[in-house]
Amino acid sequence: MFPNLAAAARYCVISPAEAAALAAGAAPVVMVKKRPGSALEPAAPGLASAGIMLPYTPLHAALFAELARAGYPGPLIMTSGNFRDEPIARSVEEVRGRLGRLADFIVYHDREIHNRADDSVGFVAGGAFRLARRARGLVPGAVKLAASLPRGVLACGADLKNSFCLTRGREAFLSQHIGDLSENGNRLFYLETLGNMKKLLKAVAGIIAFDLHPDQAASSIGRALKGRKVAVQHHAAHILSVAAEHHLDGAFIGLAFDGTGYGTDGKIWGSEFLVFEGNSWRRAARLKYFPLPGGDAGARELWRPAIALLRSAFGLGWQKTCVKLFAGIPAAKVATVGRMLETGVNCPETSSMGRLFDAFSFIAGVRAEATYEAQGPMEMESLFNGKGPAAGYEFCVEPAGTELLIDPAPAVRAAVKDRLAGRGPGFISGRFHKGVCAMAVNTAARLARETGITKVCLSGGVFQNRVVLELVSAGLERRGLKVFSNIQVPANDGGVALGQAWYAIKGYRPE
Missing domain, CATH: 3.30.420.40 (ATPase, nucleotide binding domain)
Incomplete structure (x- = not known):
């Protein structure tokens, strides 16, 4: 975290689009190119870019003001209050129990935290700011849809980088980043957040969409809920997250490139060229298994x-x-x-x-x-x-x-x-x-x-x-x-839930 853009520019090469993203109301972490020989190298060793952000609370501003008086202009290394793949701690008791051995001091407020949210993260490519993680500052903002169903949809998302999606009319609301559902704490966080969002949005889900994989935690949660069930292939959902964002209809080709996703043949897919026509889709090309x-x-x-x-x-x-x-x-x-x-x-x-x-x-x-x-x-x-x-x-x-x-x-x-x-x-x-x-x-x-x-x-x-x-x-x-391509939601598995919801709304089926 830097106190301002001028300080950040001494360490990083920041384009106008990246500067605008850093200064936006959501105050996300933005991936920017490090300057050669930058002192940021230990924070992101071996990488050309580093994630930076600007102060977004009065506490941050006060901290930098004190540091400036002490002769240190920044930057500061900031990280979420959690171990990797665990939910953020939200009470003093949680911090002492889970993070006490790491923290020399705990600064806290008597105002309770009701909803955990990681920092949103993004990068600029092709002239547009794109999200890699959608959370603080952006949730529960809606993604506008081109169509709707009389009943709302709950799309359960993927097991990695999980977020889920609730629709209400022509609006899709993605949850904040939940994380890896192999961790029990994140599964509890998922259920807690789902309850909170349903109450906040007054959303009723009559259709439950989930990944085709028979053993995923998110899919198991979906299968246990009441409503019409729709199983969605992982890479079809990736492509439909783009179609939902950009209000695409008719025919389009999708390139879904990732690490893993359960295929309709039971194998691990990840280099899929898909063709969508009408309400059907088919796999047209792929890497040789x-x-x-x-x-x-x-x-x-x-x-x-x-x-x-x-x-x-x-x-x-x-x-x-x-x-x-x-x-x-x-x-x-x-x-x-x-x-x-x-x-x-x-x-x-x-x-x-x-x-x-x-x-x-x-x-x-x-x-x-x-x-x-x-x-x-x-x-x-x-x-x-x-x-x-x-x-x-x-x-x-x-x-x-x-x-x-x-x-x-x-x-x-x-x-x-x-x-x-x-x-x-x-x-x-x-x-x-x-x-x-x-x-x-x-x-x-x-x-x-x-x-x-x-x-x-x-x-x-x-x-x-x-x-x-x-x-x-x-x-x-x-x-x-x-x-x-994806802009409002991540291209990674954090955006899959939007594609699952759109799959259910449009009634897609594999050929």
């Missing part, structure tokens, strides 16, 4: 999905070819994952774009393991500077039945060749980003030619990568297509 040894462990140990892709690209001799890439990984671990892939034990198949980014961040030499979500891809994005090689890595796209299958094997082989030739992570990042974006543009344009559709929606957590969002958007627009 690849095994994910250890399942979710692949999001933490980035070498796991890399092994799966290397094995597919180089065959059984992959270890001999790629041995230098694994210099820092215990041989026993690599051998265990190799055996898992041979037997298929605990190797669910996926088309996840997020895991592809994880794998390439390992192949590029960025990192082998992540200590927080999407760390490898975010660091790889930070290495992209738009310069370097003009040619991106190539992907093989071929028809297979009713779908186009996208094989990353040529890109994997080219990236390994570059790495073994001594090319650095920045060079490989440049070629990878350009290759993925060219593949996305070419595939979407091909579907547009085949269907005659001219509108394209972009959503999913991968589109919070500014390089990907801007390159894909610009490429599609050069092809004469009209591009829409």
